[in-house]
Amino acid sequence: MxxxxxxxxxxxxxxxxxxxxxxxxxxxxxxxxxxxxxxxxxxxxxxxxxxxxxxxxxxxxxxxxxxxxxxxxxxxxxxxxxxxxxxxxxxxxxxxxxxxxxxxxxxxxxxxxxxxxxxxxxxxxxxxxxxxxxxxxxxxxxxxGETCYGITYHPTSAIDRLCLIGDCASAPAIANIVNQSKVPTTVFLHVDSLEDDVLIADSSTKLTFEDIDAYKAKVFQWASANAADPSVHFWIAGETSMVRFIRKELINSYRVDSSRITFLGYWKYGRRTVD
Missing domain, CATH: 2.40.30.10 (Translation factors)
Structure with missing residues (x-):
């Protein structure tokens, strides 16, 4: 760097x-x-x-x-x-x-x-x-040089498993991380239409949902089974209120330390989030 x-x-x-x-x-x-x-x-x-x-x-x-x-x-x-x-x-x-x-x-x-x-x-x-x-x-x-400016997720040797949670707006970033990941990676993707699940390679560890409630339920089901492992890292990005909700639940209900969560609000219903 x-x-x-x-x-x-x-x-x-x-x-x-x-x-x-x-x-x-x-x-x-x-x-x-x-x-x-x-x-x-x-x-x-x-x-x-x-x-x-x-x-x-x-x-x-x-x-x-x-x-x-x-x-x-x-x-x-x-x-x-x-x-x-x-x-x-x-x-x-x-x-x-x-x-x-x-x-x-x-x-x-x-x-x-x-x-x-x-x-x-x-x-x-x-x-x-x-x-x-x-x-x-x-x-x-x-x-x-490789300054890491503009990059939020930084893989470290402490991460043995990765859970990526997002929507269509964050799909390009998820696809990049999946392609570069050197550890087992699970993806939860929410889409408005399954036809738009086109950027991230299919695998047994990618779960795609149109229904927002099913999406949240599966995320928290996975967290319940895996969050206690300190080597699991969560990356959450997409609609801002959903990102905040999932992060808060992981911390409060599943006792995930905030240092194990990378999060970005990409957009918000009704208005932009970033100029």
Whole structure:
């Protein structure tokens, strides 16, 4: 892990100007957006639940200059207040996602976007955008070293088993963690439709549910049988109130120490959670 940034960088992440090279409808609920740009040769392939930022056009249809493409990329304390200072109809739209695939040798990144209903700004954009449309993404820059910036789940030798709990919004991160996991991993996934269970490889330890009550019941049934094992780690991500509820139950009802739980609120009914 890098302890200091190289002189040519001011932030662990860089801004990457990109354009859409491909759109693919993976399922009724998932759209894969593949972006390309010369600078993506420096995009880090750290995987796991790596967070990146999508910066898409404002309601007016453009991305105004707010300093994020300055070289080297300035830290968010510099560009984020400028981005928020624009009138609502001219303000760039910023949202957080996890890349599904990174191919620096081809200067490509795949972003799998779940199309919420009702649609939010990114869902609407994903449905309507076209090949060659331009946007900006921020993400890890290999020139900074593997800083772990933007990653929440950090595998350690103390973890012998892993339980991943989430929904469609967190499915790209779950898929990455499953693919990189070196320990037995159990997945509980809640979907609006089984047709949208397309990102995570099928296995005997992946359980997918449309019914939210059945989903919660199976999660807590598994916790009842396994939570006493201190080598089990829980990762929970998705709709914020559900994440909080499951985490609280694991701590209060199943005596799971909070240090054994990684959690992220990705979205909330009725409004966004992350700018």
């Amino acid at each position: 890098s302890t200091a940034l190289p002189d040519q960088l001011k932030w662990e992440y860089s801004a990457f100007p990109v354009q859409i090279s491909q759109k693919q409808r993976l399922s009724p609920g998932f759209m894969r957006i593949t972006v390309t740009g010369d600078k993506l040769r420096f995009f880090g392939q750290w995987g796991l639940d790596q967070r990146i930022k999508l910066i898409i056009p404002s309601p007016a249809g453009n991305i105004p200059d707010f300093g994020i493409l300055d070289e080297p990329t300035p830290p968010p304390t510099t560009w984020l207040p400028r981005a928020k200072s624009f009138p609502a109809d001219q303000r760039p739209i910023l949202r957080t996602y996890t890349p599904s695939a990174v191919r620096p040798e081809l200067c490509e990144v795949d972003i799998d976007i779940y199309l919420h209903n009702p649609s939010g700004p990114v869902s609407r954009w994903a449905k309507n955008c076209s090949v060659d449309d331009e946007l900006i993404i921020t993400g890890p820059d290999v020139r900074a």
